[in-house]
Amino acid sequence: MSHFSQWVFKVRFDMNINMKKLALVTASLIMAGGAMAQSTATGTGTSNATVIAPITITPVNTLEFGNVVAGAGTVTIAPAGGRTDSVAALSPGTQIGTVRAATFNVGGQGAFTYAITLPTAAVELKDSAATPNTMSVSAFTVASGGTGTVSGSVGTLAGGAGNLNVGATLNVASLQVPGAYTGTYTVTVAYN
Structure with a gap:
């Protein structure tokens, strides 16, 4: 393998590792953002009453x-x-x-x-x-x-x-x- 081929291989290898790191960091940020969105939630309840005739x-x-x-x-x-x-x-x-x-x-x-x-x-x-x-x-x-x-x-x-x-x-x-x-x-x- 020539010097140039080794260098291209190293650059591709390093880019591949850096892309994996970038993907991992991005995924971590997305999950952290999703977890923050789930830390509070609201719901709507219903209340009912029936008025009856007095005795x-x-x-x-x-x-x-x-x-x-x-x-x-x-x-x-x-x-x-x-x-x-x-x-x-x-x-x-x-x-x-x-x-x-x-x-x-x-x-x-x-x-x-x-x-x-x-x-x-x-x-x-x-x-x-x-x-x-x-x-x-x-x-x-x-x-x-x-x-x-x-x-x-x-x-x-x-x-x-x-x-x-x-x-x-x-x-x-x-x-x-x-x-x-x-x-x-x-x-x-x-x-x-």
């Missing part, structure tokens, strides 16, 4: 124990509306008057379920005397009034509606003063 309760019928003869005992009105006297002497016979469970309409969303809270303590009924005479009502119970369902203290709406029937027990004293007695109680409903 409501509206009294329809009052809880009516009817006429009661003074005497120690209790008068119970079942949620279905039937009356039971603990002693026969409390009943005025056929002149029993208006007897019914209380009725409430519940409104809300679709077929949602709700908790029913009844009074746990006795509620006082008073007459209109200057110094009121009293009786107590206790042992409140609840059942479905036909629309929706009730199981224990949980109701389920049907098409956004429900009915509740509420019964309770009236406690009558042996010397209860005759008169019309009235009082209030609270029934609370809340979505589960």
Whole structure:
């Protein structure tokens, strides 16, 4: 091989090595630039909300124990509306008057379920005397009034509606003063 041929070979060899080095450096820079571009990223999330109808309760019928003869005992009105006297002497016979469970309409969303809270303590009924005479009502119970369902203290709406029937027990004293007695109680409903 001549001197010139050796020199051309060396120049080509050196250029080939330098081109490989240049390619390696270029590739390294490209990868470093790509890695920098991937060090941050953004994404778009979605948020949703559904507004539902508020739950409501509206009294329809009052809880009516009817006429009661003074005497120690209790008068119970079942949620279905039937009356039971603990002693026969409390009943005025056929002149029993208006007897019914209380009725409430519940409104809300679709077929949602709700908790029913009844009074746990006795509620006082008073007459209109200057110094009121009293009786107590206790042992409140609840059942479905036909629309929706009730199981224990949980109701389920049907098409956004429900009915509740509420019964309770009236406690009558042996010397209860005759008169019309009235009082209030609270029934609370809340979505589960």
